[in-house]
Amino acid sequence: MTDLTPAQRRDLRARAHHLNPVVTIAGNGLAPNVVAEIERSLQAHELIKIKVQGAEREQRDALMEELCATLNASPVQHIGNILIVWRARRETEKAAPVTESKPVRGAATAKSAAAFAAAARRAALAKASAESRRTPTPRSRSGSGSRGR
Template identity: 25%
Template sequence: MLTGKQKRYLRSLAHHLTPIFQVGKGGTNDHLVRHIVEAIEFRELIKVSVLNNCLDDPKEIGVEIAQASGAELVQVIGKTIVLYKESKDNKQIELPKATSK
């Protein structure tokens, strides 16, 4: 589970990224999730865009993809979904430490 500080940091990193996957009118499927899992292992942080012809709610799609891929849902803004998952082999992003009170 990501803290607010970590999500803020990831959002700042994701700001300059372009979406590498699109969810269309067919919605999500196993094929899309498999490609997202492969990409997120390599990149750690990705954006997914939901096309206008998709009738599903982008927030629901974000939750669905995050659960299916084992990633963390960082943000859903408009029709753009930001996902993060720490890579096992290609760790590039160092998250801020979670502070406990």
């Protein structure tokens, strides 16, 4: 559990203001599946709100301490039924690079790119010739309009 400076805590409280609770802790307390969900949420978002139902203030304080100790997180704020917790995102192990190079399905080669460009040019020419054939018919202006002179 890392300690936050008052300035860091103030900044995190401001950032958490618009957040909705992502996890609700109810009668079962910190069950393993609840801890796992909080772990996933911290990894994804770093800063989360947790809603606690049916517990008194002292129980919520103890729950906050147990939660932060278990997940190596920092308590930001405890206000009413809402706990705000922060933990820096942990680095995930990256997959080993593939040494064997396989052709990617649907990958563009120089030959297919040239064929695509030629097809695009043909389509543009066909469109232009179709538009040139559609000449608007001129409206004749005979003196027999609906306006009386």
